[in-house]
Amino acid sequence: MTITLSQNRQPASEHTAQRGLGASLTLDGVTYRYGKSGAGLGPADLHVAAGEFLCVVGPSGSGKSTLLSLLAGFLRPQQGQIRLGGEALRGPHPNLTLVQQEPALFPWLTVGGNVAFGLSKVPRAERTARVQDALKQVGLSGYESRRPHELSGGQRQRVSIARALATKPGLLLLDEPFSALDVQTRTGLADELLGIWWEQKVTVVFVTHHLDEALHLGQRVVALKGGLVALDAPAKSLSVPELRRALEG
Numbered sequence: 001m002t003i004t005l006s007q008n009r010q011p012a013s014e015h016t017a018q019r020g021l022g023a024s025l026t027l028d029g030v031t032y033r034y035g036k037s038g039a040g041l042g043p044a045d046l047h048v049a050a051g052e053f054l055c056v057v058g059p060s061g062s063g064k065s066t067l068l069s070l071l072a073g074f075l076r077p078q079q080g081q082i083r084l085g086g087e088a089l090r091g092p093h094p095n096l097t098l099v100q101q102e103p104a105l106f107p108w109l110t111v112g113g114n115v116a117f118g119l120s121k122v123p124r125a126e127r128t129a130r131v132q133d134a135l136k137q138v139g140l141s142g143y144e145s146r147r148p149h150e151l152s153g154g155q156r157q158r159v160s161i162a163r164a165l166a167t168k169p170g171l172l173l174l175d176e177p178f179s180a181l182d183v184q185t186r187t188g189l190a191d192e193l194l195g196i197w198w199e200q201k202v203t204v205v206f207v208t209h210h211l212d213e214a215l216h217l218g219q220r221v222v223a224l225k226g227g228l229v230a231l232d233a234p235a236k237s238l239s240v241p242e243l244r245r246a247l248e249g
């Protein structure tokens with residue numbers, strides 16, 4: 001089946017311009033190693049430009065989740081520094097948000113209530129507008145009063161992306177967000193994410209096991225191996241076999 005993408009859903013690698021509204025991210029010698037095993041991440045140097053779409057791949061245990069936990073502020077680097085938009089990151093930050101593999105929705109709240117969660121300080125009228133806008137972005141307009149159990153897996157993940165978007169983050173972190181979904185739903189949501197990235201001008205760091213997904217979505221791909229950056233290259237310059245070789249070699 002051939003999927004024709006509208007202009008704003010072209011693979012990110014087709015867009016070379018930096019749109020510059022999202023937050024830039026810099027890692028300088030960032031290290032986090034767990035206990036005596038020495039497993040973990042780093043030292044890692046990485047720069048993600050404002051508005052860039054970066055995909056991170058790597059085999060199981062290569063440090064992808066450790067990297068996202070550091071970026072999300074759940075872990076503090078043991079060495080080195082992380083800067084978000086030029087400012088040192090010292091913990092969870094309001095300008096970034098994380099979408100996890102399993103959409104952690106509150107079952108007792110409606111879809112609208114879930115998306116509005118975290119917007120308690122936003123004035124009511126703006127909150128309503130943000131919720132509606134975010135649900136529109138993920139194709140769920142009109143679902144405000146449904147409950148999570150009335151939704152499919154793909155729709156639940158859309159709600160968690162809408163909840164992240166409603167906070168208007170400068171940096172959107174996604175940890176294998178589509179891995180629990182069937183291939184068709186995953187492809188559809190990946191293309192929706194490209195549209196959202198393009199329209200919202202947000203910086204994206206997307207972790208995936210799927211090399212083809214990384215090359216389809218990312219402008220740039222970073223491959224981790226044993227907690228170190230084994231490869232950092234534009235997606236356009238890479239193929240799945242090359243990426244696989246870099247991870248195996």
Ligand SMILES: Nc1ncnc2c1ncn2[C@@H]1O[C@H](COP(=O)(O)OP(=O)(O)OP(=O)(O)O)[C@@H](O)[C@H]1O
Nearest residue numbers: 034037039040058059060061062063064065066067
């Ligand atoms: N809390 C922990 N205590 C000790 N070691 C840990 C801990 N969390 C992760 N590790 C180890 O650190 C390394 C990197 O783990 P991490 O979860 O970041 O990898 P990953 O690439 O996300 O793996 P996966 O794809 O399986 O989720 C692994 O060797 C793992 O066993």
